[in-house]
Amino acid sequence: MQPVIDFFRRFKFRDAYIFAVILILTAFAIASAWPGNPDRYLPSFIPWPSGGGVSVGDWERNEFRLGLDLAGGVSITLEVAGEAAPVRRGESLNQFLDREGVSLDQILSLNPALAELENESYDLPLPERFAEIVLPLDVDDASIEEAVEESRRVIEERVNGFGISEAEVTVVGADRINAQIPGVDADEASDLVGSTALLEFRSIDAAQPQPQPPLDRLQVGAAIDDVWDATLPRDDSRFVRRADPYFIPPPDEDVIVANGVRWLPASGINAEGLTIQLSGRHLIAESISRTIDQGGSPALLFELDDEGARLMEQITRRLFESRGLLGIFVDGRLISSPSVNAVISDSGIINGLSEEDAVTLRRQLRAGALPINLRVLQSTEVAATLGEDSVIDTVQAGVVAFVAIVVFMMIYYRVPGVVAALALLVYAAGVMATFKLVPITLTLAGVAGLVLSIGFAVDGNVLIFERLKEELRLGRSLSGAVETAWARAWPAIRDGNVSTIITVAILWLFADALNQNLIKSFALALLVGTGFSFVTVIFVTRNFMTMAVSTGWIRGLRPFGVRQMTVRPRAGEAGSGEGGSPA
Known part of the structure; x- marks a missing residue:
């Protein structure tokens, strides 16, 4: 009975609540980020369950959003054009040209589909498919240059979703804009960037x-197709x-x-x-x-x-x-x-x-209306820079590297290494779920940023565990050593993460000034990874260590890699608690 009483004296229910919340959030993150076809990336001899993504009402996230270099997409070229003028009923092409005061060559260059018409048909009514004809733009060169640059900014904000998607939008020549948009088809790209959103x-x-009020059913032979006002000329x-x-x-x-x-x-x-x-x-x-x-x-x-x-x-x-x-x-x-x-x-x-219209229109209205009319000049599908096999090999290499880090931490730090492995699992699940649910487009540069952030996550755990070993050698109790180690490692962890965030901000400003979205992708992935590593060290690692110690199942110093006490405890410091004797 006494061991049970001692357990409840040591056990802190607040830590248990935090532990339960971490487990629930981690389970949700793993379920959200789990791939739909895990056999492509993990050993196929294990019957892995298939992921189904997340779906809440009309909102759903089933797959990761990959960048143009990983998943391919659409390259669309837009050209400055005038307004689209409607064609009147029964109007011929020559009549339209006379009414608008433009030449045939100008109209044919802006409306390639009209070239299908024979010369003899220019005096015949235009087919119904030509309901509108694009007119040439009538502004000076300076106004066009300013309008094109503003259109580039608006299109970039539309397709980039305010920095989360990695699209390349550039001005080509004096009157054209090229946009490379990952993960969309040609029709969706045209709707997104080609519409003015006025x-x-x-x-x-x-x-x-x-209209007149409905006729009585007894009044037969009467049908109202047109409504005329006889008082008007x-x-x-x-x-x-x-x-x-x-x-x-x-x-x-x-x-x-x-x-x-x-x-x-x-x-x-x-x-x-x-x-x-x-x-x-x-x-x-x-x-x-x-x-x-x-x-x-x-x-x-x-x-x-x-x-x-x-x-x-x-x-x-x-x-x-x-x-x-x-x-x-x-x-x-x-x-x-x-x-x-x-x-x-x-x-x-x-x-x-x-x-779909609500999402598209919201993005268009937030980015603003295009200041000038643009027409789609060319739209082509773009293949991924890396083949599917290369992407799978990259993911598998990342899994192997992650497992290697976990094994090393467990061998070198023993029990703290197991805690670090669990904390890294929480970190990885949180990062991948964030990329999938926000969603944030994952590019090659973003993968590099994520890999770098894993090093920061491990670095924070190393600082805590080294301080823990020093405190145990000084003769502190396990619980006291955990709290002291975290308190003394915290300033270094805080300063390191703040320095990384400042570096990310500089990278983002530099990339924004040069319109380099690949650098933005790297900075964004590094920011997300650093933020999660920061949270993991503050809450997860500390909570897991506290829970492991408070259960009383871990005794002595050997599970922590401390074999003997090398320094006698200082006066006034606790040295008689559990784990205070040499292993």
Whole structure:
């Protein structure tokens, strides 16, 4: 009975709670980071379970996101172009050229698909697939250079996800941008970087004729395909067919026809007394976040700046009084048209989005709209720099190196080495789960940063264990030696990790100034690894050592690699506790 009483006297339940939390988080990290096909990387004679990733509702992470050098991706080249002008119903190519005042050569260079037409067909109505034709840009060279550089920055922020994905975005020549995007297909890349992401708020044209109420079922032979307003002259621009998608408004009228309804810009009066349209430039980029609407569908929350809040209040007040709809358009496409049930000012929500559209649009709006229209000039698939076999060999080499470090620590430090092995397992699981769940794109440079951070994790344990051996030689008790060793090793561990973080910050600033994303990848991986090694030393190693000592199962100095006491204990220091005699 006495050993049980002594055990509970030594045992600290606070440490047990921390130990349980560490085990739960480690189990979750291992389950999250475990590969779906472990036989590719681990010995195949062992029946390893397959990983299923993590899935919570519509959010899921099944595989690691690999960089262009490991997984391949898309190389897409964009070229500066003018706005896309709509083709009127029954309009021929020659009629379009006369109306827009451009030459045939300019149009053919910007619209290669038009080269398929025969010369004899230039006076015939254009096929339906040519609903829009890109026009040449009409700005000076200085404006183009500035707009291209700003477009490069916006595209880089979109595809890099604010530094977590390693894409290369560079300016080629005077009017082209090349983006190398890992882990996506050509269509996804085109949608991500090619769209302008121009957000507009619009309201229905109040002068537009509205549909008549539904006819009684007894009234047969009546069908309403068009809604006409007989009070309007036939040359009036509002005399339109509501369901006609080919309607072209006059050049001086900013109108979008969507779902057979004319949408005009939603505008208000700013503080200077000017009439301003409410648009995406009034959004506060940091406020755009994903949420779930009342119907359970993905949506985006946003906040407006002072001018935008002023305009939104005026617009929603008008629409609330008239029970109108507020149309939300992105690149001329109607996303949603909610009814205005209250006057709002500084915030709003965009609903009617799919999960994929919500993620893409959030990234686009946070990065900003492109200042100039770009068209996809070329899009090609890029093969990985390393073959699949080389990637597997690299992973296996990393596993062997990790096992070698663990074996060395266990042989040299014995019981502390076992603790270090368990702490390194927690470290590895946490780092890999972070890379997979955030997700952070893993590149060759990032792998180098992770390998270096493993050395820092081992270094912190070595400092603690060497101090522990010294304290045991001085005659301290096991529990006292653990606490003292950690306290005296802490300043060196802290200073070493802070120095590494400062170095990472310098690397990041240097890479950002030179637009070198590979260096950013190395710095980011090193930062994540250093952060986890720091946490591992502070909480995991210390907790594991305390738990091992408090159980009372480890006695004497030999399990710690200390064979004899080389220095007599100083006066006033504990030397009579457990483990205080020579082994």
